[in-house]
Amino acid sequence: MNIVIVDDNQTNLVIIEKILRKAGYDNLVLLSSAKELYHFLGMDSKEAGEVPVDLILMDLMMPEIDGVEACRTVLKQERLRDLPIIFVTAMGDSYKMAEALDAGALDYVMKPINKVELLARIRSTLRLKHEKDLRKERDKRIQNELALAKQVQRSMLSSPIHDQAVDISAVYEPSSELAGDLYAWYQIAPNRYAVILLDMMGHGISSSLVCMYMYAGLKDTIMEVSDPKAVMDELNWRMNQLQMSDRLINYYFTAIYLVLDTEKQTIHYVNAGHPAGVAMVDGQAVMLDKGCCALGFFERIDIVQDEISYDRQARIILFTDGLVESLGVEHENGMVPIVSRLQEQAEHDPVSLVQNLQPGAGRDDLKDDRCLVMISTK
Known part of the structure; x- marks a missing residue:
């Protein structure tokens, strides 16, 4: 289970990391900007490999590229479009939060971070991702079976x-x-x-x-x-x-x-x-x-x-x-x-x-x- 934490504030990165490690999430990647996230996801490479992450926790307000723009850019990639993103932010502007959700984020957590709330939202989001992964695997199996049925039909x-x-x-x-x-x-x-x-x-x-x-x-x-x-x-x-x-x-x-x-x-x-x-x-x-x-x-x-x-x-x-x-x-x-x-x-x-x-x-x-x-x- 790989979770990426993106925040330009080092203190916030450490706090979230400690909460997650104490809860049993050990495979964590800490990044300080959207550009680092793009590189980690292989978005700057012509060879698209497997998605190396199951969940992204991302700050909303970051310099150069903010969370909303980063969210849109990531989910625009075909191979990343089902990647779950949760915003972790101190901003309480409802319009900005609506914009963040419209960009494709699944949820958000307000700062200062409530440990119980953060872990509950992570579990909920990961359950949803697991169900999506099962659906994609089932759809892939169905497509393979349809391809075989098509071949059989053409052979007739x-x-x-x-x-x-x-x-x-x-x-x-x-x-x-x-x-x-x-x-x-x-x-x-x-x-x-x-x-x-x-x-x-x-x-x-x-x-x-x-x-x-x-x-x-x-x-x-x-x-x-x-x-x-x-x-x-x-x-x-x-x-x-x-x-x-x-x-x-x-x-x-x-x-x-x-x-x-x-x-x-x-x-x-x-x-x-x-x-x-x-x-x-x-x-x-x-x-x-x-x-x-x-x-x-x-x-x-x-x-x-x-x-x-x-x-x-x-x-x-x-x-x-x-x-x-x-x-x-x-x-x-x-x-x-x-x-x-x-x-x-x-x-x-x-x-x-x-x-x-x-x-x-x-x-x-x-x-x-x-x-x-x-x-x-x-």
């Missing part, structure tokens, strides 16, 4: 496919450490590819966990069933297994799922309350907007499956509402720039498409997860 996303029949790839920009968007695709037969994009309600830990739950049975469901209508029905059933009657918030997700057959040149799909995808079929834009409501609301839902055929080539893009919202337009108007850019862009390049839609957009601008999946036949 499908790798791009570039073969003789089709190109499938995606752009994914989560708004937070853990996101509520998920995409996956599988080759379910020599000429058949299944692709799904879903958007869980909200984002963060809970949405990510529900995403992982849905992903756990996703591949088996798609490989065994494959039919879009049957797959959506199964996913809706799985989502309803999570719902509880006494829960205030029930989770749900929107999704769009399709099966592309490059031999028969057909696209079968179901859109479950998701933003309409776009299929450029032989140069014409077709909206993928047929299907059903979002999944998880009702135990039984009516599902409509639609089919699209093409003669030469099909290019399909699926996206979440975060992409449309980041364009700054309403959903129904968001298709205009998307279709326009897709018609202008001949190559399979989802990254370029997103950049052309949102020139200059940065990660700090994201309010929701942003995802786009592109599928191109050859």
Whole structure:
């Protein structure tokens, strides 16, 4: 337990030191100015190490740099911002004391020093620091666990496919450490590819966990069933297994799922309350907007499956509402720039498409997860 005492009066330093040593505080550092404090804390060094102090007792009135200015300067440092400071002062001006507390000090003790009062305030402040340290350690552990969960979540996303029949790839920009968007695709037969994009309600830990739950049975469901209508029905059933009657918030997700057959040149799909995808079929834009409501609301839902055929080539893009919202337009108007850019862009390049839609957009601008999946036949 390291306590620093800062006072330009040597007598005051000796008095406080004797009180603290008698109370069992042995690791004491005595300093006579704010400059000495800055140096002790390593504030004049480019290499910031560990904070070598648990508590600062500081005089309010000191020459050159007074206690209020020193307090502000110390707490302005990121690594020192939680350092507890108690002022020890003879000044009884309430305005000055208010200024001292506004500067970030946790408490103050008036001179002449009352030993019982001083020790009580030190104990109280150190208890608060201990609780803060525990909280910081817990937050650090949580951040490490979130980073691991993020890595696990990213590992679930499908790798791009570039073969003789089709190109499938995606752009994914989560708004937070853990996101509520998920995409996956599988080759379910020599000429058949299944692709799904879903958007869980909200984002963060809970949405990510529900995403992982849905992903756990996703591949088996798609490989065994494959039919879009049957797959959506199964996913809706799985989502309803999570719902509880006494829960205030029930989770749900929107999704769009399709099966592309490059031999028969057909696209079968179901859109479950998701933003309409776009299929450029032989140069014409077709909206993928047929299907059903979002999944998880009702135990039984009516599902409509639609089919699209093409003669030469099909290019399909699926996206979440975060992409449309980041364009700054309403959903129904968001298709205009998307279709326009897709018609202008001949190559399979989802990254370029997103950049052309949102020139200059940065990660700090994201309010929701942003995802786009592109599928191109050859």
